Structures are given as C-alpha cells and as structure tokens.
Amino acid sequence: MSKPTMIPIRTPNRPKGRAGRRALLAALVLLTAFSLVYIRFDAAEFLLGIPIFIRFLFEDFLPPNPSHLQGYLKPVVDTLxxxxxxxxxxxxxxxxxxxxxxxxxxxxxxVRTVLRGLLSLLRNIPFLAWASLLVVIFGVGTTAGLIALILFGCGFLARLYAESIEELDRDSIEALEACGATYGQRIRHAIIPQFLPAFYSWTLFMFEINIRASAVLGLVGAGGIGSLIKQTMDLFQYGKTSMVITIMIVMILAVELVTNQIRRRII
Incomplete structure (x- = not known):
C-alpha cells in the first residue's frame, strides 16, 4: 500500500501587513528628516565639533580634581x-x-475628578520649572528646592498610590462593608495591609528620583550639590566640576544599591 503524498502547506503572504510596516517606516524617516531640517541641524558642524569635545574632555575636564574634596561634604549631605x-x-x-x-x-x-486634574498639573510641570518659579518667590536657597521636590513628588506618588489602591482585591473590602464597618475601619483593616508593599516600592523609587533631582536643583539656585556644579562651571574650574559629578554618580549608585536591598527585604 503506497504512502499518502504529503502536500506542503503554504503560509499565505500578508502584503497588507508588510505594506503597512513599510509605510510606517517611511513616515518615521520622513518625520525625522523634517525635524532635522526644522531645527536646522548642521551635520558638518556636529562632526567638526566631535574632536573639540574629545579634546576638552581629556584636557580640561578629566581627570577629576580632588583638591577641595572636604568642601564637597556639606553639599552632598544637603542633597541627601x-x-x-x-x-x-x-x-x-x-x-x-x-x-x-x-x-x-x-x-x-x-472629589476624585478635581484631585486628578490638580495632580496632573503638579506632575506635568517639571521640577526644574517649579524650582525656577519658587526661586523668584522665596529667593535663592533651600526652601525653593524643597517645595519644588515636594510638589512634584506629591503629584507623582498620589497617582501611583491611587492606581495601586484601585488594583487591590475587593473581597476583604466588601466583607467589611457587609459587616457595617466604617470608612476608617475599611481603610485600616482592608486597604492599608494590601497597599503597604506598593507603598514601600514606589516610595523608595521616589527617593531615588529625589536624589537625582536634588543634585541638579542647584543649577537654578536651589542649593545642594548642583550649586557646586554651577559654581565651578561658571569659574571654568572644569576639573572640580568633574570631581563633583563623580561624587554625584557614586552617591546615586550607592543610593540605588541600598534601596534595592531594602526593597528585596521588605517587599
């Protein structure tokens, strides 16, 4: 008895899908080209500037100058x-x-609608813009920087916290409601225990963001280690600027390492 002949199954081509991808790629290329023309990007100037940048980096900026290392301690502590x-x-x-x-x-x-609109305003304005506005109101110093970080962080965390609360299991909440529990009792016994892991995670993440943000707030006169960067750059002391940036990078990496360890232990 002869074996049945196997007929190969051909996968149908999808010309429409390929044409759509090609059209999307062409549109992306055209949009990029238009953007470069619109901003008057000069490729020749960019290429000629690369050797100048490399020369500046290795002759003026590097290596870091540690001569005033002790004077950098207070701004670092202020940033933390x-x-x-x-x-x-x-x-x-x-x-x-x-x-x-x-x-x-x-x-x-x-209440939810009004708060979402207000927090969208706080969150969508960059913290540097808040700091610049608050420096005009409160003057140069730490107050403007702190308030800017609090406003930005409040808008950022409130939204993330609210989304985390909305994703919680509602069985325990409904059980307490059926027992006649008050609003405060539902929050205390049903919401908070489930919400704590997300609270720890997002709060530690916000701390990392605040370290980076507070490090650059000095660029607008709001204090911290960023003030050293601005001061040394204005005085053309690029070796000191390199040292300050190195300290900032080490500090940020150390904070990330510590917060990751804390996150693994408590979450």
Whole structure:
C-alpha cells in the first residue's frame, strides 16, 4: 500500500501587513528628516565639533580634581537631606490624596475628578520649572528646592498610590462593608495591609528620583550639590566640576544599591 503524498502547506503572504510596516517606516524617516531640517541641524558642524569635545574632555575636564574634596561634604549631605525630607512629605501627602482619589476609597466622584486634574498639573510641570518659579518667590536657597521636590513628588506618588489602591482585591473590602464597618475601619483593616508593599516600592523609587533631582536643583539656585556644579562651571574650574559629578554618580549608585536591598527585604 503506497504512502499518502504529503502536500506542503503554504503560509499565505500578508502584503497588507508588510505594506503597512513599510509605510510606517517611511513616515518615521520622513518625520525625522523634517525635524532635522526644522531645527536646522548642521551635520558638518556636529562632526567638526566631535574632536573639540574629545579634546576638552581629556584636557580640561578629566581627570577629576580632588583638591577641595572636604568642601564637597556639606553639599552632598544637603542633597541627601533634601531627598529624605521631600520623600517623606510627598509620600504622606500622596497617601492622603490617593485615598481621596482612588475609585474604591473616594468619598465622591467629583472629589476624585478635581484631585486628578490638580495632580496632573503638579506632575506635568517639571521640577526644574517649579524650582525656577519658587526661586523668584522665596529667593535663592533651600526652601525653593524643597517645595519644588515636594510638589512634584506629591503629584507623582498620589497617582501611583491611587492606581495601586484601585488594583487591590475587593473581597476583604466588601466583607467589611457587609459587616457595617466604617470608612476608617475599611481603610485600616482592608486597604492599608494590601497597599503597604506598593507603598514601600514606589516610595523608595521616589527617593531615588529625589536624589537625582536634588543634585541638579542647584543649577537654578536651589542649593545642594548642583550649586557646586554651577559654581565651578561658571569659574571654568572644569576639573572640580568633574570631581563633583563623580561624587554625584557614586552617591546615586550607592543610593540605588541600598534601596534595592531594602526593597528585596521588605517587599
């Protein structure tokens, strides 16, 4: 008995899908070309500037100058303190606003709508823009930088906290509601225990962001290690600038390492 002949199955081509991908790629290339023309990007000037940049980097900027290393200690400590205070204040305010904004805990839908609009404003304005505005109001110093970090962090955390609360299991909440529990009892016994892992994770992440942000706030006169960068750059002391940036990089990496270890242990 002869074996049945196997007929190969051909996969149908998808010309429409290929044409769509090609059209999308062509549109992306055209958009990029238009953007380069619009901003008057000069490729020749860019290529000629590369050797100048490399020469500056290795002749003026590197190696770092550690001659005034002890004088950098206070700005580094100030930067860490800014981040701690800003993270604490923004997390406390963020939890309160998140409870009012989350669908499962808001007292009224209108409260949620108003708060979402207000926090979108706080979150979408960059912290450097907040710092620049607050420097005009409060003057040069730490107050403007701290308030800028708190405003930005509050808007950022409140939204993330609210989304985390909305994703919690509702079985325990509904069980407490069926037993006649008050609003505060539902928050304490059903919401908070489930919300704590997300709270720790996002708060530690916000602390890392605040370290980076507070390190550059000095560029607008808001204090911290960024003020050293601006000062040394203005005085053309590029070796000292390189040293300050190196300290900032080491500090950020150390903070990330510590927060990752804390996150693994408590979450």
């Amino acid at each position: 303190i800014y981040a701690v205070i800003a993270t604490f204040c923004s997390s406390v305010l963020g939890v309160a606003l998140a409870l009012l904004m989350a669908r499962s805990t808001t007292p009224h839908p209108s």
